Structures are given as C-alpha cells and as structure tokens.
Amino acid sequence: MNVSWLVAQRELKERIKTRSFIGMAIAGPILVLLMVYILFSVGENNKPHWKVLIVDPSGIMDNKILANTTGSISYDFANDYIQLKEFEKSNRFQKYDALLELNEKILSNKAAFLFYKEKPSFLFATTIQFHLERRLEEVMVGRFSKMSVQEFRGIKQPISIAFRNLYDPKNESYSLSGWVGFFFGAVILLFILLFGMTILRSVSSEKSNRIVEVLLASVKPRQLMFGKIAGIGIAAIIQFIGWMVLVSFGLYVMRETLFPDMMDISNWNLGEMANQATSGMEDSLFRSKVYNDFVELIYSRIQFGDMLFFFLLFFIGGYIFYGTFFAALGATSGSENDGQQFVLPIMVLLVIALWAGYYTMQNPLSDITYVLSFLPFTSPMVCMVKLAQGYSLGEGYQIYVSFSILALSSYLTLRLAGRLYQNGILQFGHRLRLTQFISWLKHG
Amino acid sequence: MLQLTSITKSYFQKIAVDDVSLSLNEGEIFGLLGPNGAGKTTLIRIINQIIEPEKGEVRFQGELMKRKHLAELGYLPEERGLYKTMTVYDHAMFLGRLRRMSKDEVNKSLNYWLEKFDIASWKNKRIEELSKGMAQKVQFICAVLHEPKLLILDEPFSGFDPVNVELIQNELKAMKKAGKTILLSSHNMKSVEEICDRVALIHQSKKILEGSVVQLREDRKDGRYAVKFKGNMLAFTHALWTGFELLDKEELSKDRFIAYVAMRSENNFQDLLKTLIGQIEIEAAWEVLPSMQQIFIELVTSK
Structure with a gap:
C-alpha cells in the first residue's frame, strides 16, 4: 500500500476521533441554523420603511402586488418609462428608496432590475423578490395556464432580480444567490484556516516529539507531508459533508416547524390563527414567507450539482494551496510555539480572500473581480460567489481557467513546501527566521 | 553487508561528515562512537536514506543502497517518539505497515515480542498510559518488528534502567547470533565494550579510528x-x-x-x-x- 495513503489514514483516524472534530461537526451546523433563524425572526424588527416604485410600462402587473402585511415595504406603480437620472434627481421621486424595473420580457426571461439608493438588507431584498414572484405567478397563471396558483408554483421558474446601485448602475450589482456562493466560499476559507492550523500543529508536534525521524526512515519527507495534508483534507471533507447534511435537514425542519408555508392551506391551523392577534399573525405569515422563499432559494434556485462539484474542486485546490504553507511552516519551526509570526501573513491572505468574495457580490462585473477570480489565493472564494450568481453566457470557461491556475499554483506550492519540509523537518531547537526560511527554500 | 565509501555531507557550508568510509560485516555488532556533534547521527541518517550525501556511496549487500532496501533496515533513532494517543497495537501496526509488512505479519511479530518481553497486557494501552521505560520497550519492538537484516540503533540504552539495558543487550546478542548485523551508536562505553565486535570513532566529522574492540584495547595496553x-x-x-x-x-x-x-x-x-x-x-x-x-x-x- 502507498505509504502516503497509510500516513493519510492514520491522520484521518486521529482527527475524526478528536473532541474538537466532533464538537465542530455539531456546533458548526447549529451555528449556521441559528444565524438563519435569527436573520428571519429577529433581524427584521428595526428596519426602516421602504418605498419602492415599480416601473411597469407594459402593465404586466396590472398595478397590483401582494400586500405587504408588515407595512415595512410599500409599492407604487408607474406605467411609463422613467430614466434613472430622472428618478435620481426629480423631486417627485425623492420619496422612493428604490426603483424596480420590469420590462416587457420579464415573463419569458424572468429577469428584473432593482436600482436602490441605499443598499437593501438581505431580508428586504428577499421580501421584494418574494412579492414580485407571487404577483407574477398570478399573472402567469391568469395568462397562460389553467392550473391553480398552488399547482403553478410547483413548476415555475424563479425570477432573478439584479440589485444595482442607482448612483453607479453599471458596476454595482448583487443578487441573493450570491450569498449562497459567499457561504460556500466562506466555508472553504473557514475550513482552510481550521484544518490548515491542524496541519501546522500536527507537523510541529510530530517534530517536537521526534516521531518524525522514525517515520522518515520509511517515508520520504514529501510523501509524509502529502499524506498528512491528504488525511487532514479528507477529515475536512467529511466535516463539510456532515455540515451539509445537518444544515439541509435543519432548514427542512425549520420550514416544517418554525416557518410553515402559510400559502399552503394544509398548514393552516385555524384555531391557532383565530387566537392570535391579527397583527401578530400577519407578522408571522410574512416572516414565514420570507423564510420559505429563502429556503426555496437554497433548495431550488442554486445549481447544487455544479456548486458542490466546483466547491470540491476549489476546496481541494485552495486547501492544498494554503495547506502546504501550513505544513512547511510546521516543518521549519524550531518548536511547537515557534513560527506563529508566519501564520499572520497566511491569515491576512485569507481575510483578503473573504473580502474578495464580498466585493464580488457587490461588483460581479468589475475588472477587479475579474482579476480576483484568477488569483489562486482569492479564486476559491470569488469563483463560488460568481458561480452562485451565474456566469454570463460565453464566460463559463472562466471558472475552468481559474481552477487550472489554482491547480497549477497548488502544484508549485506543493513542490516549494516539499523543499522547505525536507530541509526543515529534522532541524530542531532553532528560532525560525525569514533568512533561514529563504535559505531552505533555495536548497533543493 | 554494509559499505560506506567516502561519505561527505555538509549543512549550509558546515561539514557534518567528512570523507568517512566504513564496512560492516554480516552478523557483527558494530559500534559507532564519537562525542556529541561528531557526525554520527548524520551518518546514520544517510544510511537510512533520510538525507543524501553530497559525495560517496552506500552499498547494502553489494547493491547501491536504494529505498527498496529500507524494508531490510530497522532504525531506532536517538530522538525517538511515539504518538501518545495511539495504542501500542495501532502504533506497531502503523510503523509495521510503513515497513511493507502485511497486517498478519505485524500481528504475529508484535505478539511474539510482547510475549518475549512479558508485556502482552500492554497491547491495547495508549502510549500516554505507559511509563518512560515501557514506552522505550515499545520503541525497540517497533524497530525490530519486521525482522530487519541490519538494525541501526542510535543511543539505544539512554534512559533505560540497568535491568532494561541488560534485557536489550541480551536481545542484541541473540540477534547477532541469529546472523543479524547491528550498528550501534552509543556513549555507553561499558555496553560497547561488552557487546560490540568492532568500533569506529568519529571525531570532528572524520573517522579517526576503526578496529575490533579487543585489538584496540590490546594495542593501547x-x-x-x-x-x-x-x-x-x-x-x-x-x-x-x-x-x-x-x-x-x-x-x-x-x-x-x-x-x-x-x-x-x-x-x-x-x-x-x-x-x-x-x-x-x-x-x-x-x-x-x-x-x-x-x-x-x-x-x-x-x-
């Protein structure tokens, strides 16, 4: 059997038995679910009132939209074309916070634009999207189908709203689905950081307890390093799968219990509804709808097959890219506590990558985003966001280019880290300095 | 059995081993002596293919030493460690498998050694539960588990109590009798005198003496x-x-x-x-x- 695989197996067994691994497998998904719950239960309360002007020159909406039961968003309709400059400057539009533009093709291309003066919160954005969809469902059913609205909702295509800054409409844009990509990207970075630190600790502890010399009599340093990175990486993937299963299950349970779909008559509990104050029930109904829309966003609108496939690719690529640095750092440090100062640059890179993901959500079409999507230390994050937002037609190749650059970079860092690992792993008791680091890097 | 010819190795312009040649015969215990920092451990690491020499060659049973030969070598380094959270069994299985042994072979050999040292009850104990002396026995067992033809021991007696020194010495003698070759690096001169057939002294990276223990003592009477x-x-x-x-x-x-x-x-x-x-x-x-x-x-x- 391949010695690297034996090392990986040992590492995997060691990791999945630890309390921190089990604790993280349980606490992580609970934290995610808790955040979702808080977002939909509490986060909405102190929002300001929003007034949206729906520009619908074709009269598709027939000047109607689902009533906003909480009163936090209200809509007006305009049935003529309004230029953005006019909307921005004219006094009569000053009372509006956003302009929702529906063109005549919305029933076929399912795309709309929302130009905001101040960026809407996640909850507001979801709510507007939800209101628009519900109204369009009625329109679609009325025009093209003999089905009931309920039946139609089962087969309909989702609407995509591009959110853009009124003052910079060409560049600023984000969509809700980008948040799912951001979540995936953030998970990649979180796992890289957590499991990268595990690599660092594991290598330096093997070094400090001197087992490494016994191992090196049977395994080449590079094989040992690769086995270690692979074993811990597999543990990370198992952890991620556990997270996905628990989060998916948790979202489903929350949908069935905390946020039942009130549009579905089978979920109506008339007795309970009668007992509730009218406002409370309305509020509850609103939040449930928003949550259900969010769940629908997660379950139906994201191409999960693609997301998971590319998640795995970018996770593996990003993990190897960063993980090799952690391994090299562990191997070159003189003691378990040495080398901490070198962790900081890696952390800074990870923070930059996180920022890059957020920037991509805001500016998916900017040149900076384009560049960030190819840089190996930001591409795992940026590409996840871009993938969730959807690559434009003819630009799909970019994700393959990004991954190829990441894979090539990972291979190079693996080789460089292997050199550091080989030169540093049997050096003990020193204090790691940059000059020494560079010197070991030079000696192949 | 093992020939080292003109081995030279330096670390970043500091010479660790300078043109050292040695020859070990089959079935002998060879002592590698020298003060701290003389280059013994570097030489041992070169034999074990952990590091490569800049000059010179190592031959094992007449063939140029390659990684495939490592399965025939057993190595107990001076700075030795164990995975504290693993059991004795898991540890032996892991290291045995790295030495290309099958699971059955590891099981059989481990049981033999545990019984020989009368420590069969330790098999499922975690390393962290063992005393220092117990752990050292486990380390020794892991080094000989695959019945190597050449056993390399770097300071094997350090930290052992006299009873265990005796025990290990007797095992080494028995292995020699069984035709195994042993390379022993030690500061324990009493043990060297007692069990080594021949020795070499390394000082300041160079070999300054080689010969049989008896002859060296005779020559200096x-x-x-x-x-x-x-x-x-x-x-x-x-x-x-x-x-x-x-x-x-x-x-x-x-x-x-x-x-x-x-x-x-x-x-x-x-x-x-x-x-x-x-x-x-x-x-x-x-x-x-x-x-x-x-x-x-x-x-x-x-x-």
Whole structure:
C-alpha cells in the first residue's frame, strides 16, 4: 500500500476521533441554523420603511402586488418609462428608496432590475423578490395556464432580480444567490484556516516529539507531508459533508416547524390563527414567507450539482494551496510555539480572500473581480460567489481557467513546501527566521 | 553487508561528515562512537536514506543502497517518539505497515515480542498510559518488528534502567547470533565494550579510528598488571623489590587490596606471580587493558 495513503489514514483516524472534530461537526451546523433563524425572526424588527416604485410600462402587473402585511415595504406603480437620472434627481421621486424595473420580457426571461439608493438588507431584498414572484405567478397563471396558483408554483421558474446601485448602475450589482456562493466560499476559507492550523500543529508536534525521524526512515519527507495534508483534507471533507447534511435537514425542519408555508392551506391551523392577534399573525405569515422563499432559494434556485462539484474542486485546490504553507511552516519551526509570526501573513491572505468574495457580490462585473477570480489565493472564494450568481453566457470557461491556475499554483506550492519540509523537518531547537526560511527554500 | 565509501555531507557550508568510509560485516555488532556533534547521527541518517550525501556511496549487500532496501533496515533513532494517543497495537501496526509488512505479519511479530518481553497486557494501552521505560520497550519492538537484516540503533540504552539495558543487550546478542548485523551508536562505553565486535570513532566529522574492540584495547595496553590479594601491603611492597614498580593501589578492606604494578627490566607476569606467591594470598591477577572509555577520552581530547 502507498505509504502516503497509510500516513493519510492514520491522520484521518486521529482527527475524526478528536473532541474538537466532533464538537465542530455539531456546533458548526447549529451555528449556521441559528444565524438563519435569527436573520428571519429577529433581524427584521428595526428596519426602516421602504418605498419602492415599480416601473411597469407594459402593465404586466396590472398595478397590483401582494400586500405587504408588515407595512415595512410599500409599492407604487408607474406605467411609463422613467430614466434613472430622472428618478435620481426629480423631486417627485425623492420619496422612493428604490426603483424596480420590469420590462416587457420579464415573463419569458424572468429577469428584473432593482436600482436602490441605499443598499437593501438581505431580508428586504428577499421580501421584494418574494412579492414580485407571487404577483407574477398570478399573472402567469391568469395568462397562460389553467392550473391553480398552488399547482403553478410547483413548476415555475424563479425570477432573478439584479440589485444595482442607482448612483453607479453599471458596476454595482448583487443578487441573493450570491450569498449562497459567499457561504460556500466562506466555508472553504473557514475550513482552510481550521484544518490548515491542524496541519501546522500536527507537523510541529510530530517534530517536537521526534516521531518524525522514525517515520522518515520509511517515508520520504514529501510523501509524509502529502499524506498528512491528504488525511487532514479528507477529515475536512467529511466535516463539510456532515455540515451539509445537518444544515439541509435543519432548514427542512425549520420550514416544517418554525416557518410553515402559510400559502399552503394544509398548514393552516385555524384555531391557532383565530387566537392570535391579527397583527401578530400577519407578522408571522410574512416572516414565514420570507423564510420559505429563502429556503426555496437554497433548495431550488442554486445549481447544487455544479456548486458542490466546483466547491470540491476549489476546496481541494485552495486547501492544498494554503495547506502546504501550513505544513512547511510546521516543518521549519524550531518548536511547537515557534513560527506563529508566519501564520499572520497566511491569515491576512485569507481575510483578503473573504473580502474578495464580498466585493464580488457587490461588483460581479468589475475588472477587479475579474482579476480576483484568477488569483489562486482569492479564486476559491470569488469563483463560488460568481458561480452562485451565474456566469454570463460565453464566460463559463472562466471558472475552468481559474481552477487550472489554482491547480497549477497548488502544484508549485506543493513542490516549494516539499523543499522547505525536507530541509526543515529534522532541524530542531532553532528560532525560525525569514533568512533561514529563504535559505531552505533555495536548497533543493 | 554494509559499505560506506567516502561519505561527505555538509549543512549550509558546515561539514557534518567528512570523507568517512566504513564496512560492516554480516552478523557483527558494530559500534559507532564519537562525542556529541561528531557526525554520527548524520551518518546514520544517510544510511537510512533520510538525507543524501553530497559525495560517496552506500552499498547494502553489494547493491547501491536504494529505498527498496529500507524494508531490510530497522532504525531506532536517538530522538525517538511515539504518538501518545495511539495504542501500542495501532502504533506497531502503523510503523509495521510503513515497513511493507502485511497486517498478519505485524500481528504475529508484535505478539511474539510482547510475549518475549512479558508485556502482552500492554497491547491495547495508549502510549500516554505507559511509563518512560515501557514506552522505550515499545520503541525497540517497533524497530525490530519486521525482522530487519541490519538494525541501526542510535543511543539505544539512554534512559533505560540497568535491568532494561541488560534485557536489550541480551536481545542484541541473540540477534547477532541469529546472523543479524547491528550498528550501534552509543556513549555507553561499558555496553560497547561488552557487546560490540568492532568500533569506529568519529571525531570532528572524520573517522579517526576503526578496529575490533579487543585489538584496540590490546594495542593501547601499557604493561600494567593488577593483583587482588589478602594480606599486608608492606609485605606486598617488599616482595616486589627492584624487579617491579608499584603504580597504584586500592584498599578494599583492612587486609584486602588491589595493587597495580609495572614490570621492570625483563620481568613478566609469570615472574610477578612467582615473586608474590608465599608473601601474600593472591585472589586474582590480570593484565590491565585500557577501557573503551579511556581510549575514547584519550583520542578525543588529544585531537
């Protein structure tokens, strides 16, 4: 059997038995679910009132939209074309916070634009999207189908709203689905950081307890390093799968219990509804709808097959890219506590990558985003966001280019880290300095 | 069995091993001696293919040493460790599998050694539950688990209590008898004297001495003899007269001594015994050979 695989197996067994691994497998998904719950239960309360002007020159909406039961968003309709400059400057539009533009093709291309003066919160954005969809469902059913609205909702295509800054409409844009990509990207970075630190600790502890010399009599340093990175990486993937299963299950349970779909008559509990104050029930109904829309966003609108496939690719690529640095750092440090100062640059890179993901959500079409999507230390994050937002037609190749650059970079860092690992792993008791680091890097 | 020819290795312009050649014969215990930092561990790492020499070659059973030969080597490094959270069984299985053993082979060999050392009950204990001495036995077992033809031990006795030193020494002798070759690096000169057939001394990266233990001691003898006797020291001194010189004495009790004597003119050991018989009660008499420790210190300090 391949010695690297034996090392990986040992590492995997060691990791999945630890309390921190089990604790993280349980606490992580609970934290995610808790955040979702808080977002939909509490986060909405102190929002300001929003007034949206729906520009619908074709009269598709027939000047109607689902009533906003909480009163936090209200809509007006305009049935003529309004230029953005006019909307921005004219006094009569000053009372509006956003302009929702529906063109005549919305029933076929399912795309709309929302130009905001101040960026809407996640909850507001979801709510507007939800209101628009519900109204369009009625329109679609009325025009093209003999089905009931309920039946139609089962087969309909989702609407995509591009959110853009009124003052910079060409560049600023984000969509809700980008948040799912951001979540995936953030998970990649979180796992890289957590499991990268595990690599660092594991290598330096093997070094400090001197087992490494016994191992090196049977395994080449590079094989040992690769086995270690692979074993811990597999543990990370198992952890991620556990997270996905628990989060998916948790979202489903929350949908069935905390946020039942009130549009579905089978979920109506008339007795309970009668007992509730009218406002409370309305509020509850609103939040449930928003949550259900969010769940629908997660379950139906994201191409999960693609997301998971590319998640795995970018996770593996990003993990190897960063993980090799952690391994090299562990191997070159003189003691378990040495080398901490070198962790900081890696952390800074990870923070930059996180920022890059957020920037991509805001500016998916900017040149900076384009560049960030190819840089190996930001591409795992940026590409996840871009993938969730959807690559434009003819630009799909970019994700393959990004991954190829990441894979090539990972291979190079693996080789460089292997050199550091080989030169540093049997050096003990020193204090790691940059000059020494560079010197070991030079000696192949 | 193992030939090292003109091995040279330096670390960032500091020479660790300088043109060292050695040859180990099959079925012998070879001692690699030298002060700290002399280059012994570097040499051992080169044999184990952990590091590569800049110059020179290592041959194992006539073939240029390659990684495939590592399965025939056992190695117990000076700085040895164990995975504290693993059980003895898991540890042995992991290291055995790395040495290309099958699971069955590991099981069989591990059971044999655990029973031999009378520690079968430790099999499922975690390493962190073992005492230092216990852990050292496990380390030794892991080094010999795959029945290597060449066993390399770097300071195998350090940290062992005398009982365990004896135990390991006996095992090494038994392995030698079974035709295994053992390369032993140690500062424990008493053990070296007791079990090594030949030794080499490395000092300041160079080999400064090589030979059989017996021959090296013979070559450095200085004509001193020791006599252990019961009687009067004055009577002993008078008996020596002018033919012998009293160099030193140890008082074992009121009337028991060990006297160290050198010959004068043509006198020999037989003459000494003849002179003393009847004057004192001789309990033992022998030719004093320098210990390996003395030779070691003399060579290292004189360079």
